Amino acid sequence: MNDVLVAESVSKHFGNFKALNEVSINVPKGSIFGLLGPNGAGKTTLIRIINQITMPDSGKVLLDGSALKPSDIQNIGYLPEERGLYKSMKVGEQALYLAQLKGLTKKDAKQRLQYWFEKLEIGDWWNKKIQELSKGQAQKIQFVVTVLHKPKLLIFDEPFSGFDPINASLIKDEILQLREEGATVIFSTHRMESVEELCDHIALIHKSNKVLDGKLVDIKRQFKTNTFEVGLQTHNADSVINDIKGRFEVLPATFKSLNDDIKLNVRLKDGTASNDLLRYLTTIAEVHHFVEVIPTANDIFIQTIKNN
Amino acid sequence: MNHLWLIIRREYLTKVRNKSFIIMTFLSPLIMIALIVLVAYLSQMNSNKDRTICILDESGQFSGAFTDTEHTKYRFLDGMDLNAAKMHVQAKEDYGLLYIFASGDSSISYTGSKFYTKESPSLTIVSDLESKIEKRLTELKLVQDGLDIQKIESLRVNVTIGQESFEGQKTSKVESYLKLAFGGAAGYLLFMFIIIYGNMIMRSVIEEKTSRIIEIIISSVRPVQLMMGKIIGTSLAGITQFVIWVVLGFALTLAMSTVFGVDLVQMNTPQSEMIQQGLQQAEAQGELQELMIAFFNLPILNLCVAFLFFFLGGFLLYSSLYAAIGAAVDSETDTQQFMMPIIMPLVLAVYVGAFTVIEDPHGTVSTIFSFLPFTSPVVMLMRIPFGVPIWEQILSFLILVGTFALTVWFAAKIYRVGILMYGKKPSYKELFKWLKY
Structure with missing residues (x-):
């Protein structure tokens, strides 16, 4: 596998508290990798270890196959969850400073900043101080600074918090665009709908342990329950429902539809094909709605955490 | 190394460009100096006030002991009793009245004195008066015992001990003060x-x-x-x-x-008046020279x-x-x-x-x-x-x-x-x- 980042059995203690316990993850090149977990699970610690802010007690982290070294900061762009900027410094000056710390020359940094400022239509902020900007506006600057040095690995910790829907979707498009250009993205968030939207791989960390990881599609397949949403139209609803209940396991359904008389979730036993169900249904009523229930990231998250 | 340089540069520039830093930098010496000048100016005003001190000398021994200075005048009151003198001084709004008690008998003796003022008098003036009385009394007593004052003055010696370490390094008291400073x-x-x-x-x-x-x-x-x-x-x-x-x-x-x-070096306060008198007697020139030598x-x-x-x-x-x-x-x-x-x-x-x-x-x-x-x-x-x-x-x-x-x-x-x-x-x-x- 062509993994950009590999963490091998990384452990970290803070005093008596075990923040990470033998956590391993593989982040494939070009993927958007969702790093999920409840509050305090150890996500931020892992991210800080990848950024060489904290050193692991044991285990190792490989970037492009070789152990992390100080010069790798140029290959990583990190947008922390706790983020801010120097309040009394001017936007342009500050962006230049942060870009230079990432190893860009002043000239390069200026050019790229101009490109980004134009792209996000924030060119007239250059001489403003951060304290004159709103929180969302300052976040835009932070985003630009994070991606400016074109790192091969981007790490975003709750990137959309503080953005209005318009700017959030703008940033989302930029992230997708960066992926197109070859960057790999690690994405830590609590917002499952953005996981659904963006991530192709996920890892779930709970109480310092990795409890789940893999391709999102594979995980969903793993979590599917062979349940189908069924919407029917018929004149004698009661007898039809009883008929179905006699043959299959039936659960209440909540999907939206226009004018179905009967809404059901039907669970099939292992070995029963969905065609069998459909064939049977067509004989007793008119089928308007027939969809397999795909477990959402939210369901998977909650179910996994509950089971652990 | 490059990073360190960038950080130093940013820290320096943000500090130096900070408005309150700039204001502090330029305003605080201004305020300090203004304060010093103000204090100097005020104390100069204060001591420049001319004052007259009246003296009621019932012992009759101090007629030559008080000589006028630039801002202080002395006036002897004759033929008045204490109450009349007090009234007189108050009426003329003079600074104060120095009342020297009558000596007990014809021989030289000092039975005490009192300084009457409207408000409590300045310490320097009181100690100045005291030293003047002391000086005159000592002189009188010396004369009474048959000693020649002029002779005593001429016999007085001024001693400064030269200091030298065993390695031959010369020092002096002035130098010690300078070192301390x-x-x-x-x-x-x-x-x-x-x-x-x-x-x-x-x-x-x-x-x-x-x-x-x-x-x-x-x-x-x-x-x-x-x-x-x-x-x-x-x-x-x-x-x-x-x-x-x-x-x-x-x-x-x-x-x-x-x-x-405002001459900050030579502020004209009563203290400096006295110091100047002292300095004139001492070899002021010599001390300055000594200071220079000490410095080098x-x-x-x-x-x-x-x-x-x-x-x-x-x-x-x-x-x-x-x-x-x-x-x-x-x-x-x-x-x-x-x-x-x-x-x-x-x-x-x-x-x-x-x-x-x-x-x-x-x-x-x-x-x-x-x-x-x-x-x-x-x-x-x-x-x-x-x-x-x-x-x-x-x-x-x-x-x-x-x-x-x-x-x-x-x-x-x-x-x-x-x-x-x-x-x-x-x-x-x-x-x-x-x-x-």
Whole structure:
């Protein structure tokens, strides 16, 4: 596998508290990798270890196959969850400073900043101080600074918090665009709908342990329950429902539809094909709605955490 | 290295461009000088007031003892009793009435005196009157015992003991005072510098924490680099401010004293009147010369080099601790409990320096304190003008550097953990735990 980042059995203690316990993850090149977990699970610690802010007690982290070294900061762009900027410094000056710390020359940094400022239509902020900007506006600057040095690995910790829907979707498009250009993205968030939207791989960390990881599609397949949403139209609803209940396991359904008389979730036993169900249904009523229930990231998250 | 340079540059520029920094830099010497000039001017006004002191001398022995000066006139009242004299003085609004009691018999004796004034009189005037009475009485008694005053005056000798060390280095009392002044100034300067700019470093660390930029920065640079860059950048800004203060202060003193005609060197107060009288008798010219010689006798090169090294060493030592405190807390109000251990040795150093070095610059206490790392910069700077062997200076400096390395290591540990800790204020126990993270 062509993994950009590999963490091998990384452990970290803070005093008596075990923040990470033998956590391993593989982040494939070009993927958007969702790093999920409840509050305090150890996500931020892992991210800080990848950024060489904290050193692991044991285990190792490989970037492009070789152990992390100080010069790798140029290959990583990190947008922390706790983020801010120097309040009394001017936007342009500050962006230049942060870009230079990432190893860009002043000239390069200026050019790229101009490109980004134009792209996000924030060119007239250059001489403003951060304290004159709103929180969302300052976040835009932070985003630009994070991606400016074109790192091969981007790490975003709750990137959309503080953005209005318009700017959030703008940033989302930029992230997708960066992926197109070859960057790999690690994405830590609590917002499952953005996981659904963006991530192709996920890892779930709970109480310092990795409890789940893999391709999102594979995980969903793993979590599917062979349940189908069924919407029917018929004149004698009661007898039809009883008929179905006699043959299959039936659960209440909540999907939206226009004018179905009967809404059901039907669970099939292992070995029963969905065609069998459909064939049977067509004989007793008119089928308007027939969809397999795909477990959402939210369901998977909650179910996994509950089971652990 | 490149990163360190960038950080130093940013720290320096933001400090120097900061509005309150600029205002402080240019306004505080202005305010200081204005205050000094104001005080000088006011006290000059105060003492320039002409006053008349009436004297009711019932003993009749003091007629020649009081001679008028520029601002003080003496007037003898004759043929009045005390009550009439009091009325007279009050009516004429004179400064006061000196009433000298009648002597008991015909022989010379002093039975007492009283000074009547509207408000309580100035201390200098009272002691001036006392000394005038004492002088006249002594003279009278000498004459009565048949001694020739002129002869006594001519027999009076003035002794100054020349001092010389066994190695042949000549010193004098004037020189000792000069040394004290130099050492004291250097030590005190360092003390002030540490407090002002140490705090500034601490505040700038706290600012990075509260503005939440810290994690963005340390994903690019190592925390130690950031800390050192901060300390160096802020020190440079501090040095800039200090230099501007000195230059401005000097220029302003010069300008203001010409404009307002206030002669700051020779303020005309009653005190200076007396000092001048004393100086005229002494060989003022000779003393100035002695001062110049004393100045050039100081180990100037040694002083400058040692000042540079101990000043930097001391400042860096303390500022790394200030940085660590800044990293450990969330806001400036939380810093109090951690400030004590820093301020204590500093204050101790200044007091030990001030008291023991004056007493005996090479005594046990001052020697020990000039080696202890947290007091050595201040105390050693105070001792050096008195001649400290080079090996002692080097040893003390090496101890200082060693301790500095230790505190930087310690501070860097605290800093590295502390900058990412938000919320509750840590205890000493927790700080100790951080060292092991």
